[in-house]
Amino acid sequence: MPELEANDLMEKVVSLCKRRGFIYQSSDIYGGITGFWDYGPLGAELKRNVKELWWRQIVLLRDDVAGLDATIIMHPKVWKASGHVDTFNDPMIDCKVCKGRFRADQVNEIPCPRHPKMSVAQCPCEKTAPRPFNLMFKTYVGPVADEESVAFLRPETAQAIFVQFRNVLETSRQKVPFGIAQIGKSFRNEVTPRNFTFRSREFEQMELEFFIKPDEAVEAEAGSVAEPNGSGHPGEPQRNWGWRAWLQYWVEERIRFYESIGLPRTSLVEYWQKPEELAHYARATVDILYKFPFGTQELEGIAARGDFDLSQHQQFSGKSMEVFDEETRNAFAKLDEEKRKALWQRFYENKKVDFGKRGCPEDQIDQRAREAADKLLRGTYIPHVIEPSAGVDRLVLALICNAYDEDKAPDEKGNLETRIVMRFHPRVAPIKVAVFPLLKNRPELVAKARQVRDLLRPHFAVFYDEAGAIGRRYRRQDEAGTPFGVTVDFDTLGEKGAALADTVTVRDRDTMRQERVKIGELVDWLRERLR
């Protein structure tokens, strides 16, 4: 494709999305609503395919991940424990002059950026009144809208997984290491939704919380903790993997996934956050970015979060989030005294740091860290977690941007015309195969084509079309990204002899070349190419 200006490309993508029914503005007839988008017929299929492929890859094809489907509204304490309420509930004051935003309770201490000798409270700049600034959508549960009934729409799906950790553990017969996966809607009242669907206020996430043993437990069991070699897929999980190896494993697994649905590796960027960028509870975070026309932006974040989340919920709920791990207990029992002591010490030191970060009272830190280290030696610990967290909508947008292409194709008279074609990977293509009678005014062709449609329909997403010239119908499907077009012609009816009878042409979206395939073999032929 000739290099398009990024802005032009986005405009073309947005207009195609509307024209072909991938994405519309929410509440379009009322003028739209900022930050909300709807998926039309093709978009809905595309998005479903993405979610199903993720679920298949993460849950169905593995022994060690279980699924979950939790509610959007949860007990408000969930967001207390997670930190979402406190971090974002502070009233903020915006300065209209310097555009700064300050916590209302700090304006007396913070110097004004324009008048550094004065505090924000003292400076003459025009400022807004203090306003609550919380990115969580608030609602009320039950008929009375008072403070008692306040609840929030979840700003991420992850917390539901932590909250149901105990239940899943007990009913799924999983043992650490294992994961819990969930796909679902999340809501953030973003200040500035921007870039089409990239940052929306209502969006969908695909999140996995993969629970692993603390490194000290791994070392007790395996003798040492594997040092990942920096880059590349580390292969099948091993019992000596600590969090670093698991992190790398999931980064590579996820990149492979993106490649498997058609995003070339060259379109992706793997970004290891610098220590100063990390959230306070994160040990490491790797972003997988996609080179969107409007910039290289995050598709997925893979965070090593230690035991922060489960610990928080244990503290706030009073319910234990610990697991008893027989292997760990037995391993520690067999260790010599010196090694056991060394691992105890290391775990204890790490715990002290963690408790400190979580705001544990100074005078309790030491004792609680000791208790946790003692428990570890008896095989009881709070699992650590690796969290691959992906945005469905931004992935769909990436697939659409990646698929958009223009090339030149000859029309009926042989003149070259611009052809817009969505080069979706067949796995994600909304429609897998279109079926056409070559001409619609020949009842025999139409009848046969409908038979072929009915034959394929139980197996694939099929679109049947008999309107207009055959070339026009091919082009329509090019814009929908349909990888295959099946045409019933006169050969199919046996007019050129028995050898071609009951064969159809299959037209390839990308090459526009055709191949004759027997109707009886069509399902298998297509299935092989749609895998």
Place this chain on the structure above:
RNA sequence: GCGGGUGUGGUUCAAUGGUAGAACGCGGGCUUCCCAAGCCUGAGACGAGGGUUCGAUUCCCUUCACCCGCUCCA
């Protein structure tokens, strides 16, 4: 949240203080033996609200949405 820009059929664009046009697309019909062909025909728009005016899609105000730059982004 701030500043700038843009809002006309599904899409992309025109014109106008006095009946809003086109191209492509879409529906129906004819035609057509493989890549947006042709013929006939049909449906379809001034983002919303207010104001000025005899009359507003056009001028003014407000609002909403989208785009660009800042800001924000657990």
